[in-house]
Amino acid sequence: MTNTLEALTVPLIQAPMAGGPSNAALAVAVSQAGGLGMLAAGYKTVEAMAAEIDDVRAGTLNFGVNLFVPESDPSDPGRLAAYAAALASMALELGLAAPEPGPFSDDHYAAKVDYLVANPVPLVSFTFGLPSADDVARLRSVGTEIVLNATDPEEISAADALNPDAIVVQGAEAGGHRATHGQAKEPSESSTHELVTLAREYTDKPVIAAGGVTGADIAQNHFDAGASAVQVGTLFLTAEEAGTKEAQKDALLSGQYRDTVVTRAFSGRAARALSNRFTERMAAVQVVGYPQVHYMTAPLRAASADNPEGLNLWAGTGFAACQLRPAAEIVDEFRSL
Numbered sequence: 646m647t648n649t650l651e652a653l654t655v656p657l658i659q660a661p662m663a664g665g666p667s668n669a670a671l672a673v674a675v676s677q678a679g680g681l682g683m684l685a686a687g688y689k690t691v692e693a694m695a696a697e698i699d700d701v702r703a704g705t706l707n708f709g710v711n712l713f714v715p716e717s718d719p720s721d722p723g724r725l726a727a728y729a730a731a732l733a734s735m736a737l738e739l740g741l742a743a744p745e746p747g748p749f750s751d752d753h754y755a756a757k758v759d760y761l762v763a764n765p766v767p768l769v770s771f772t773f774g775l776p777s778a779d780d781v782a783r784l785r786s787v788g789t790e791i792v793l794n795a796t797d798p799e800e801i802s803a804a805d806a807l808n809p810d811a812i813v814v815q816g817a818e819a820g821g822h823r824a825t826h827g828q829a830k831e832p833s834e835s836s837t838h839e840l841v842t843l844a845r846e847y848t849d850k851p852v853i854a855a856g857g858v859t860g861a862d863i864a865q866n867h868f869d870a871g872a873s874a875v876q877v878g879t880l881f882l883t884a885e886e887a888g889t890k891e892a893q894k895d896a897l898l899s900g901q902y903r904d905t906v907v908t909r910a911f912s913g914r915a916a917r918a919l920s921n922r923f924t925e926r927m928a929a930v931q932v933v934g935y936p937q938v939h940y941m942t943a944p945l946r947a948a949s950a951d952n953p954e955g956l957n958l959w960a961g962t963g964f965a966a967c968q969l970r971p972a973a974e975i976v977d978e979f980r981s982l
């Protein structure tokens with residue numbers, strides 16, 4: 646189990662996308678096509694993560710698993726209560742009870758690491774912060790490659806100090822949650838290309854460019870600046886195999902959405918989504934409050950399952966390039982790199 650990244654036929658990693666999109670079928674299709682399929686363990690129980698790993702293993706032995714590092718910045722109870730109050734009228738319109746601040750959750754992080762040490766996978770990546778040196782050492786000791794996320798030079802340096810196999814530099818174009826280490830920090834506005842260019846001053850580890858990569862030309866530009874691979878999320882949201890909600894796939898393909906926005910409205914942590922009625926309505930009152938706001942808005946999002954205006958339509962700035970097609974076709978676009 647060595648050199649998972651170096652052995653890729655196509656230097657493309659399918660982004661782990663928690664919440665449904667990056668299911669086992671997508672990861673298998675990407676890995677079979679020569680890229681690296683990734684599973685997202687975020688929001689899952691250990692048992693659900695393990696079952697999905699087993700499903701992937703039936704189709705490929707080349708894959709990775711992504712973990713949410715528990716939030717290091719605490720949420721302020723007063724702000725959470727104020728946001729719950731601000732959501733009340735929307736809840737009422739949906740016929741729901743007044744929202745309550747959700748619980749803190751560490752996303753079963755320690756148990757997931759223990760599972761992955763006992764049942765090794767080729768690669769583990771981390772977002773929202775950094776793992777401990779001890780967890781890195783434990784995973785490495787069973788042959789697992791380590792990939793860390795960073796969104797600015799300070800985070801690249803901190804990631805480099807853990808001696809990972811590669812660092813994903815996630816630029817401001819990226820869809821979904823920013824990988825920012827700590828929710829309280831304002832997300833970096835550096836573009837993917839700026840970060841790739843800067844990264845060489847802060848690390849000599851392989852750099853993976855993430856954010857706004859919608860074709861081989863953009864990827865080549867990042868390679869020319871020193872990247873070794875790209876991590877692509879948004880393009881895969883409308884892959885045929887992806888587990889993305891139908892309402893979100895339809896919204897991405899509809900041509901009716903023009904803009905994305907970085908918002909804390911859905912989860913309390915900065916994330917890029919299609920701008921819709923929910924993001925606009927909550928723009929002025931959104932608070933730092935991950936993961937409690939995620940749980941607070943869950944019933945509202947569930948009640949809006951067929952209404953894209955009430956959903957977290959995670960998407961990067963490049964969403965207009967989305968097409969409904971097999972994942973292998975997306976991988977093929979990057980085969981010339």
Ligand SMILES: Cc1cc2nc3c(=O)[nH]c(=O)nc-3n(C[C@H](O)[C@H](O)[C@H](O)COP(=O)(O)O)c2cc1C
Binds near residue numbers: 880961
């Ligand atoms: C729907 C969605 C969910 C995501 N979930 C995760 C996740 O669970 N873990 C993670 O490390 N990154 C996650 N990301 C971020 C991606 O890893 C990556 O940085 C981003 O998709 C790259 O930008 P792009 O969307 O413009 O391709 C998510 C992105 C999207 C669009």
